[in-house]
Amino acid sequence: MEKVDICTASKNYSVYIGPDIIHLLSNSLAEYTKVMIITDETVSELHIGKIIEQFPELIVYTTPSGEKAKTFQIYEDCLSFALKHGLDRKSVILAFGGGAVGDLAGFVAATYMRGIPFIQIPTTILAHDSAVGGKVAINHSLGKNMVGAFYQPEMVIYDTNFLHSLPERQVRSGFAEVIKHGLIADPIFLQELMENLSSLNHLNNIQLSNYLKKGIEIKSAFVSKDEKETGIRAYLNFGHTLGHAIEAKADFGKLTHGESVMCGMVYALILSNNILGLTFDIQSFIQWIEKLGYKWRIPSYMEFDTLYELMKRDKKSTSGKPAFVLLKEIGKPMMMEVEKSLLEDTFYKLSE
Numbered sequence: 064m065e066k067v068d069i070c071t072a073s074k075n076y077s078v079y080i081g082p083d084i085i086h087l088l089s090n091s092l093a094e095y096t097k098v099m100i101i102t103d104e105t106v107s108e109l110h111i112g113k114i115i116e117q118f119p120e121l122i123v124y125t126t127p128s129g130e131k132a133k134t135f136q137i138y139e140d141c142l143s144f145a146l147k148h149g150l151d152r153k154s155v156i157l158a159f160g161g162g163a164v165g166d167l168a169g170f171v172a173a174t175y176m177r178g179i180p181f182i183q184i185p186t187t188i189l190a191h192d193s194a195v196g197g198k199v200a201i202n203h204s205l206g207k208n209m210v211g212a213f214y215q216p217e218m219v220i221y222d223t224n225f226l227h228s229l230p231e232r233q234v235r236s237g238f239a240e241v242i243k244h245g246l247i248a249d250p251i252f253l254q255e256l257m258e259n260l261s262s263l264n265h266l267n268n269i270q271l272s273n274y275l276k277k278g279i280e281i282k283s284a285f286v287s288k289d290e291k292e293t294g295i296r297a298y299l300n301f302g303h304t305l306g307h308a309i310e311a312k313a314d315f316g317k318l319t320h321g322e323s324v325m326c327g328m329v330y331a332l333i334l335s336n337n338i339l340g341l342t343f344d345i346q347s348f349i350q351w352i353e354k355l356g357y358k359w360r361i362p363s364y365m366e367f368d369t370l371y372e373l374m375k376r377d378k379k380s381t382s383g384k385p386a387f388v389l390l391k392e393i394g395k396p397m398m399m400e401v402e403k404s405l406l407e408d409t410f411y412k413l414s415e
């Protein structure tokens with residue numbers, strides 16, 4: 064088992080990573096009055112048995128799968144469910160699922176009775192990112208993650224056995240954030256990925272644990288210095304200005320988070336080359352991600368003007384202009400507002 068310690072201004076906690084570690088929960092739950100688990104329909108069907116057999120007294124709330132979990136309606140329903148089952152301030156919420164469940168459950172925990180503890184039990188590759196760092200949120204029809212909080216979990220139990228049932232599309236989606244971590248912080252890690260990884264279908268447990276651990280360590284370095292995104296934490300948003308706009312335009316769910324962020328990262332790489340003279344070989348990068356099965360062109364049914372309005376509303380924007388994380392070099396990010404004309408030109412180069 065691997066362990067990464069996360070130190071933030073508000074809380075220190077550990078992320079445990081490895082196969083067969085779900086039993087770690089037993090020691091952690093004794094202190095709580097009630098335990099409510101929030102999961103989704105898919106994860107429930109596949110894996111909830113492994114938790115229930117250890118803790119038959121759990122109170123289970125099941126959301127629709129995917130982004131449909133991150134709505135006001137489901138959020139309110141979770142709160143009602145918790146109230147009806149008598150959760151109090153010494154109760155705990157378990158987030159058992161991918162990033163959607165984690166973001167929802169964390170926001171429920173952050174706001175129920177002004178905040179009760181929660182534990183992340185991620186089940187997707189993407190959740191190496193979402194389960195760490197304490198960003199919790201639901202979506203608004205006008206934008207992604209627009210209602211949320213910074214609220215850290217008590218611990219993260221990342222049992223990699225749960226990952227074996229992930230469909231290929233979700234493996235690819237999650238791996239986009241691993242690649243993001245390489246691009247923003249670690250040229251050597253990125254190079255290692257580009258040289259050694261020609262398919263996402265045959266990742267063995269050791270490779271996977273190593274990549275996830277590396278991603279978590281990179282994320283941890285940003286979060287520990289800037290928990291509430293007053294500065295460098297925003298670099299973790301590389302690819303997300305356009306990515307979140309694409310997700311919103313795809314009705315929150317037709318494209319996955321990782322698919323959308325991959326389009327956004329290619330867009331941000333081209334902008335970085337145009338504005339900052341980034342010398343990275345973007346064509347080789349594109350060939351590599353295509354080999355891994357990623358689509359990187361902006362879907363043809365998306366119009367620039369709609370995406371531009373969404374990008375202007377992004378949380379990083381403070382002056383009404385879209386703000387982007389760009390790269391001076393691989394591993395050297397910076398934040399910039401970008402002019403509409405350049406955004407539009409680049410959009411047409413990358414549109415399908």
Ligand SMILES: NC(=O)c1ccc[n+]([C@@H]2O[C@H](COP(=O)([O-])OP(=O)(O)OC[C@H]3O[C@@H](n4cnc5c(N)ncnc54)[C@H](O)[C@@H]3O)[C@@H](O)[C@H]2O)c1
Pocket residue numbers: 103104105106109128129130133160161162163164165166186187188189190192193194195196197198199208225226227228229230233236237240319320321
């Ligand atoms: N809080 C953060 O810092 C942060 C970081 C990155 C992403 N996010 C958010 O995370 C969400 C994306 O996370 P995600 O990709 O995990 O999505 P997700 O939670 O929607 O899961 C993707 C799909 O995989 C299914 N699934 C989950 N675990 C499975 C398993 N073990 N086997 C088979 N199927 C499984 C789910 O039911 C769902 O249909 C987005 O809402 C994004 O905004 C948050």
Ligand SMILES: O=C(O)C(=O)C[C@@H](O)[C@H](O)[C@H](O)COP(=O)(O)O
Pocket residue numbers: 192196198207208240292296297299300303378
């Ligand atoms: O943890 C962060 O900070 C990130 O930006 C990680 C992102 O991968 C993640 O998608 C996050 O939820 C985006 O946050 P937002 O503030 O842009 O909603």
Ligand SMILES: [Zn+2]
Pocket residue numbers: 192240303320324
């Ligand atoms: Zn993300």
